[in-house]
Structures are given as structure tokens and as C-alpha cells.
Amino acid sequence: MAKLAKTLKQAIHERRATPSFDGTPIPAEDLEQILEAGLNAPSGYNLQPWRFVVVQSPEQKRKLRAASYNQAKVEEASAVIVACGDADGWRKDMDTMLQQGREGGMPESYAAQARASVTNFMSSMNTEQMHGWLNKHVMLAFTHMMLMAEVLNYDTAPMEGFEQDKVHEVLRLPMSYWVVALLAIGHVNGPDKYFGGRFDLTNTVFGEEFGKPLK
Ligand SMILES: Cc1cc2nc3c(=O)[nH]c(=O)nc-3n(C[C@H](O)[C@H](O)[C@H](O)COP(=O)(O)O)c2cc1C
Structure with a gap:
């Protein structure tokens, strides 16, 4: 288990897109904690359309690298989480979502309305x-x-x-899956990437309406 935890503020500021990993395995309990954080994200109607394939075996990482423009870090990382969305997930998951919602206190009137709205919205x-x-x-x-x-x-x-098609093939994904991004996790090998800087608030944030500075 990773012991020296950072604060969220440190993690946000110190995070870099790691150029190379040393390949040390990641303990299962840490991986689980990371995945749990993903599963706790909010989603529209709480539909949770995400699906994750965790790739750790050398053989699958090698194939995934070939499907990822030969990016070495795919193979070097301790684990690569292939983050996908399931376009048909809502059809199977709506009952479970509503049931869990009821158990947590979702009113029956909301549940009935959500069922109709979700079906309309998702099938449109x-x-x-x-x-x-x-x-x-x-x-x-x-x-x-x-x-x-x-x-x-x-x-x-x-x-x-x-490449969407190649990742599909390597992971044997169902047709309804859409691969969104890969998250490589591990420990940096050698120096971390330089900090490329960020635009400041005057370029990117407005107050009250477009073009007005935030006061
Ligand atoms: C959605 C997303 C996709 C990215 N894809 C790649 C990639 O395929 N290969 C790569 O080397 N870096 C990739 N990057 C890393 C970015 O280049 C990097 O985050 C950006 O230059 C800022 O650097 P920093 O994250 O170290 O601050 C990606 C970043 C994001 C957020």
C-alpha cells in the first residue's frame, strides 16, 4: 500500500504526464482504491456508463502498445486502465441504478420520471x-x-x-464499447516531464458573461 500520500492540492500541482515508467508492479489494494475513486464519479442520472479494462500482463501490455502507436509507456507502466464507455449500458443498468437509488432514499416519483426521461434521452x-x-x-x-x-x-x-479498432481487438471489447482514453499508472523512470505551463485566469475564465473579467 502506498504510504506517503499527497494532498489533493499537491497531486494536482505536482502531476505530470509521465514520460517513462519503471515497471514495478502495483499492489492490488492500491489499484482497487484508484478504481474505486473512478466508480465514485458523478454521472447524468447516475447512469455510470464507464467500463474499465485493467491491463497488467506483459503479453497484453505488449499488444496494447502496438494498438497505441507503439507508445513505450503502455508497456512500461505497472498497469494501464483502458477507460471505455458502454453505449448500451443504460439499458441493462437502469433497474439497478433505480433500485440502489431507492435504497438510498430516491423518491418513487423521481424513479418513475427518471425511467421515462432516461429512455427518451438515451434513445434519442x-x-x-x-x-x-x-x-x-x-x-x-x-x-x-x-x-x-x-x-x-x-x-x-x-x-x-x-487506434479504436485495434484496442477493441486486443481487449475483445463488445461492439457497444467506445474506448475513450488510456491511463498508465506506475512509477516514473528517470526524470519527470518538464512543466509546460498553463494559461492564467485572464485567458480562460470570465465572470458573469463572456468577455468580462472575474472580479
Ligand atoms: C486526454 C489526454 C490524452 C493524452 N494523450 C497523450 C498521448 O497519447 N501520448 C502522450 O505522450 N501524452 C498524452 N497526453 C499528455 C499531454 O501531452 C500532457 O498532459 C500535456 O502536455 C500537459 O503536460 P502535463 O500533463 O505534464 O502537465 C494526453 C493528455 C490528455 C489529458
Whole structure:
């Protein structure tokens, strides 16, 4: 278990996209804690459309690397979490979601309304809209996991450099799955990446309406 935990503030500021990993295995309890953080993310109607494939075996990492433009860190990382969204998840999961909601205190009137709204909303989307919806949710869970890993003193690398069809083939994913991003986790090998800087609030944040500075 990683002992020297960082604060969230430290994790956010010290995190870098790790250029290379040393390959030391990650204890199962740490991995579980990281995954748990992802599963605790919020989602529209609490539909939780994320699905994660954790790749740790040398053989699967090698194949995944080949499906990821030969990025070495895919193979070097202790674990790679392949973050996917399931376009059909809501069909199977709605009953469970409503049941768990009721157990937590969801009013019956809300449950009935949610069932109708979810069905209407989810079945109205075309493929492109569905991918946008899945990206939104999966990246939120992904960020929870990335920051939890950093808090636990791991190094991480988010990756969008992969080929959808090839990752599907390597992981034998169902057709309804959409691969959103890869999260490599482990310990940095050698120097970490330089800090590339960030735009400040005057470039990126407005107050009350577009173009007005935040006071
Ligand atoms: C969604 C996402 C996808 C990324 N994909 C890749 C990738 O495929 N390969 C890579 O080397 N870096 C990738 N990066 C890392 C970015 O280049 C890096 O986060 C950015 O330059 C800022 O650097 P920092 O994270 O070290 O602050 C990705 C980052 C994000 C958030």
C-alpha cells in the first residue's frame, strides 16, 4: 500500500504526464482504491456508463502498445486502465441504478420520471452524440482515478494516442464499447516531464458573461 500520500492540492500541482515508467508492479489494494475513486464519479442520472479494462500482463501490455502507436509507456507502466464507455449500458443498468437509488432514499416519483426521461434521452442520440456523452462521463471517472493515483504517490500518463479498432481487438471489447482514453499508472523512470505551463485566469475564465473579467 502506498504510504506517503499527497494532498489533493499537491497531486494536482505536482502531476505530470509521465514520460517513462519503471515497471514495478502495483499492489492490488492500491489499484482497487484508484478504481474505486473512478466508480465514485458523478454521472447524468447516475447512469455510470464507464467500463474499465485493467491491463497488467506483459503479453497484453505488449499488444496494447502496438494498438497505441507503439507508445513505450503502455508497456512500461505497472498497469494501464483502458477507460471505455458502454453505449448500451443504460439499458441493462437502469433497474439497478433505480433500485440502489431507492435504497438510498430516491423518491418513487423521481424513479418513475427518471425511467421515462432516461429512455427518451438515451434513445434519442445518434452515434456521434453518444460518443460525446460517453466521453464526458468516462473522462470524469478517469480524472478521479488519475488524481487518486497521484495522491497515493503513483505517477500517471493519460493517453489518447491509440487506434479504436485495434484496442477493441486486443481487449475483445463488445461492439457497444467506445474506448475513450488510456491511463498508465506506475512509477516514473528517470526524470519527470518538464512543466509546460498553463494559461492564467485572464485567458480562460470570465465572470458573469463572456468577455468580462472575474472580479
Ligand atoms: C486526454 C489526454 C490524452 C493524452 N494523450 C497523450 C498521448 O497519447 N501520448 C502522450 O505522450 N501524452 C498524452 N497526453 C499528455 C499531454 O501531452 C500532457 O498532459 C500535456 O502536455 C500537459 O503536460 P502535463 O500533463 O505534464 O502537465 C494526453 C493528455 C490528455 C489529458
